[in-house]
Amino acid sequence: DSGVTQTPKHLITATGQRVTLRCSPRSGDLSVYWYQQSLDQGLQFLIQYYNGEERAKGNILERFSAQQFPDLHSELNLSSLELGDSALYFCASSVGENSPLHFGNGTRLTVT
Amino acid sequence: GESVGLHLPTLSVQEGDNSIINCAYSNSASDYFIWYKQESGKGPQFIIDIRSNMDKRQGQRVTVLLNKTVKHLSLQIAATQPGDSAVYFCAENRNNAGNMLTFGGGTRLMVKP
Numbered sequence A: 001d002s003g004v005t006q007t008p009k010h011l012i013t014a015t016g017q018r019v020t021l022r023c024s025p026r027s028g029d030l031s032v033y034w035y036q037q038s039l040d041q042g043l044q045f046l047i048q049y050y051n052g053e054e055r056a057k058g059n060i061l062e063r064f065s066a067q068q069f070p071d072l073h074s075e076l077n078l079s080s081l082e083l084g085d086s087a088l089y090f091c092a093s094s095v096g097e098n099s100p101l102h103f104g105n106g107t108r109l110t111v112t
Numbered sequence B: 001g002e003s004v005g006l007h008l009p010t011l012s013v014q015e016g017d018n019s020i021i022n023c024a025y026s027n028s029a030s031d032y033f034i035w036y037k038q039e040s041g042k043g044p045q046f047i048i049d050i051r052s053n054m055d056k057r058q059g060q061r062v063t064v065l066l067n068k069t070v071k072h073l074s075l076q077i078a079a080t081q082p083g084d085s086a087v088y089f090c091a092e093n094r095n096n097a098g099n100m101l102t103f104g105g106g107t108r109l110m111v112k113p
Helices: none
Strands: A005-007 A010-013 A019-024 A031-038 A042-050 A053-057 A064-068 A074-078 A087-094 A107-111 B010-014 B019-024 B032-038 B045-051 B056-058 B062-067 B072-077 B086-093 B101-103 B107-112
Touching (some): A005 A087, A010 A019, A019 A107, A042 A064, A042 B101, B019 B107, B032 B062, B045 B056, B045 B072, B072 B086
Antiparallel strands (some): A005 A019, A019 A074, A031 A042, A042 A053, A064 A074, B019 B072, B032 B086, B056 B062, B062 B072, B086 B101, B086 B107
């Protein structure tokens, strides 16, 4: 168990809808990262937060947004969902830079 | 853009043999590398890491080798066990702001009993 908790485990929704994915980092970790894993793209970095502030941004779509709250949990919001957004979404946390990321078990999103 | 090994090859080994999984990276500015193991239905699990000022690091049954000259990273697993069957990813920190890791496409390791 990595100590990173993600909910829900599975999510099925229709195109055009909006969903929120939630992540609780490991105790003591200030950084939270979101990654998308799809069959054709592998693991793609979306966004990183450090102690509530956005720290780095990857190829995250404008339809997607995230935030990190004062208690350090994070939410990833996906809106105007398209079929191509179906993927595994992973959250990870780390204690600092150049330290290992510890991943949760992901949320499997299916858009129908 | 630059990538860290986009292919997903499969390595099949006999239980008890040693396994070597390879990874090529393209950014010479990368200074931190990690190997992850991902089992079906789970998130990537940290195995071992290495910084660019080292060329070898050993863990329990695993060794990571870094060759900066040819930008090559390898993971060696000694006495491979059925529980080692998984997809293995290498990842690099390209010395960007933050701790953004860029992942390779992964290698599937299958261990035959």
